[in-house]
Amino acid sequence: MRLKRNEVPIEETWDLSALFQNEDQFEDAISKAINEATIIEETFKGNIRNSTVAAQVIEAYKNLNAKLIPIGSFAQLSISVDQTNDDAQMRSSKVGQTFAKISAQLSFITSELLQLEESILLETKNKAPQFSLYIDKLIQKKPYQLHPEAEKALAAYGTTFKAPYELYNTTKLVDIQFNNFEVNGKSYPLSYNSFEGDWELESDTAIRRAAFDAFSTKLHQYQHTTAKTYDTHLKIEKTNADLRGFDSVFDALLFDQDVDRTLYNRQIDLITKELAPHMRRYAKLLQQVHGLEKMTFADLKISLDPTYEPKISIEESRNYMKDGLSIMGEDYQKMLDRAFDERWIDFAQNDGKSTGAFCSSPYGYHPYVLISWTSRMNEVFVLAHELGHAGHFYLANAKQNLFNARPSLYFIEAPSTMNEMLMANYLLANSNDARFKRWVISTIVARTYYHNFVTHLLEAAYQRKVYERIDQGGSVNASILNSLKRTVLEEFWGDTVEITEGAELTWMRQPHYYMGLYPYTYSAGLTIATQVSQRILHEGDVAVQQWLTVLKAGGTKSPVELAKMAGVDITTDQPLRDTIDYIGSLISELEDLTKELEAGK
Structure with missing residues (x-):
């Protein structure tokens, strides 16, 4: 029987307190970000006419993005370890809506910057060389930029356009519930993570193939919903490409x-x-x-x-990391120590957790690693x-x-x-x-x-x-x-x-x-x-x-x-x-x- 998230040992979970200590801090950060976006809009919209103001608005936009990063990361990391958690679902939905609103509100920045003469943008690069790469990439986008109002409308639909991916994860990690499978009269538990982390690698051929059959049989029941979800995602990408004039x-x-x-x-x-x-x-x-x-x-x-x-323990894996990657130098070794000591890594296996493994590296904060540790x-x-x-x-x-x-x-x-x-x-x-x-x-x-x-x-x-x-x-x-x-x-x-x-x-x-x-x-x-x-x-x-x-x-x-x-x-x-x-x-x-x-x- 797989554990619920609140049943796993805390030392096997990551610590998100580096992002926010509590829910109140998180909510306060959202309020401040919304307010800051409004101030940027009131200050700069319709006023980006020279290199001085251009540099100022890019700086303001960068600072706001730095404040949005921990908000988005906290919501995404929270739901990735337990897709079944109602609070995490609502938090993720709220952040998506908030980000779409802010994106629409500030879509004028790109539009107005691209309406400037290229000589003014080059002047901006000279005044603020730290933004040279940002401006170069902006100029590259110019042939594919739409009317400012169209850009604002598309930005407002941001969270809607991401819906297929959210639907995919909900189907995969919440709705699909696998039955146990049997081999020679013995019952074995099955889940997405146990199949990909254990049964797919199982040396007993009868068990491995039975697990594959049971896993595939359950997937088959959800193939049409999953295909329709994916087709919707593809149509969004194709429409975007066509609208922007890509070949x-x-x-x-x-x-x-x-x-x-x-x-x-x-x-x-x-x-x-x-x-x-x-x-x-x-x-x-x-x-x-x-x-x-x-x-x-x-x-x-x-x-x-x-x-x-x-079979190896989590602590033994730490020694392997330190020894195997020692060639990367002392600073890299210190980073590895911090990853284990400060709980950057989520090792737990629990219901609703995302499959596979990933690393999220929010700018201004330390990285976070998700893995479901099998001791293999x-x-x-x-x-x-x-x-x-x-x-x-x-x-x-x-x-x-x-x-x-x-x-x-x-x-x-x-x-x-x-x-x-x-x-x-x-x-x-x-x-x-x-x-x-x-x-x-x-x-x-x-x-x-x-x-x-x-x-x-x-x-x-x-x-x-x-x-x-x-x-x-x-x-x-x-x-x-x-x-x-x-x-x-x-x-x-x-x-x-x-x-x-x-x-x-x-x-x-x-x-x-x-x-x-x-x-x-x-x-x-x-x-x-x-x-x-x-x-x-x-x-x-x-x-x-x-x-x-x-x-x-x-x-x-x-x-x-x-x-x-x-x-x-x-x-x-x-x-x-x-x-x-x-x-x-x-x-x-x-x-x-x-x-x-x-x-x-």
């Missing part, structure tokens, strides 16, 4: 990422074609080691050597991943102003996946035992590369097919989404893996589809991380210091420039091809180690 929804969604479709398509096309043969070898190795008559989709997440994988050793890599996000923004937020701190989504997964690679490098360097080495390498393949280069990449390939349909004026429903997802899976796995019934429903499990063109960025980030981690492995502190400089740069450079600072040229195919070759070499090493271990039995 396609792809161009609209890639605009803020500061990359073109060449980089986007390359990740999907090259990996789908060139990684597939390597991953099919890995699937066959799993099948051989586990003695499976056939390899099914439900078997792809199992460990190569489940009897070897130790592979969770060390998940935690290292999220603390990679934390370390990134801990450094960037300290060095950059609010407008400059956040890099493009294209780059966002590089620091997180980098930590997974550093953890693997450390573990491999500290043991010559063949079985341990095989376990570490298999974890890199099964966790780091499978998750980021396969799971998320196939999501991206599927997502591209969906958007192509939407761009042509089409719609989607459950049958279409199931067909598209199954096609992608079958193309990648060929006849090596049986795409069992229910596999096509994995499109229902991923919240990333409500976050634009996000899934492909995992492989993009890991491509950069793989190359830089190899530099760190061979060059040591010189490469580490360059990487720390990149992290501190935040969003002041484009993804291409950030990668170049770290010694990687992502304008060419080479880093991606090298990374695919590296994954292939890891799988070859797993095959050799398996033969060595079996010969020694």
Whole structure:
């Protein structure tokens, strides 16, 4: 029986008091923000005519945003740990409405700034160089800016436009209740988190496949509601792209990422074609080691050597973090200590908690990490991943102003996946035992590369097919989404893996589809991380210091420039091809180690 949120040990939960000590402080902050927005409107609306006033309004807008950040973070983090909590639901709804109102109220700022002569904006940059990046991005938006009243109306609908994502989470985390499943007369509990954290990795084939069947059967009952929710989200994105004059929804969604479709398509096309043969070898190795008559989709997440994988405590995970990431230096180590000592991390497993893991890094405050701790050793890599996000923004937020701190989504997964690679490098360097080495390498393949280069990449390939349909004026429903997802899976796995019934429903499990063109960025980030981690492995502190400089740069450079600072040229195919070759070499090493271990039995 899963615990309710109020039943979990407090030491396994995060402490949100750094944001607000109590509800009264939270409500007071909302009132002050609403009042400050009104003052900005009364002071500046219709008056932004020269560079002096332009700099003043940007400064005022920045200061207000800094006050909105803890409000939004508190509401979002509260509901993410318990979607069933009525107070959290109402708080989140109130914040959404408040933010939409303020956004509409202050939409005049962008409109009036863009109505200025470009020479005045350049003059503003000279007077307030800290806002240069903000102004440059503003100028880039000019071709896609609508009439001020249209912008105000769209901003007012902000919370409504986010409704599909909220509906998706409500369906997934509140309404869907899984029944226990039975194997050989024994009953096992099932939930979203237990399936993705435990049963999907279960070494007992009968239990694992029964869990998959039970999980898929329940998803099937909600497929039409979930598909309609997603179709609504897609139509909002397409309408926005059309209204603003983008050539396609792809161009609209890639605009803020500061990359073109060449980089986007390359990740999907090259990996789908060139990684597939390597991953099919890995699937066959799993099948051989586990003695499976056939390899099914439900078997792809199992460990190569489940009897070897130790269980570890939360405190033991701390030691792994400190040791594995020690190469990042003393300041980074202090950040890791703070994360555990000050309860930045929510480890608890409880009803209504968001699935997967994430890191939220509110500007001006410390980061927060969500994870549902299962005590499996592979969770060390998940935690290292999220603390990679934390370390990134801990450094960037300290060095950059609010407008400059956040890099493009294209780059966002590089620091997180980098930590997974550093953890693997450390573990491999500290043991010559063949079985341990095989376990570490298999974890890199099964966790780091499978998750980021396969799971998320196939999501991206599927997502591209969906958007192509939407761009042509089409719609989607459950049958279409199931067909598209199954096609992608079958193309990648060929006849090596049986795409069992229910596999096509994995499109229902991923919240990333409500976050634009996000899934492909995992492989993009890991491509950069793989190359830089190899530099760190061979060059040591010189490469580490360059990487720390990149992290501190935040969003002041484009993804291409950030990668170049770290010694990687992502304008060419080479880093991606090298990374695919590296994954292939890891799988070859797993095959050799398996033969060595079996010969020694």
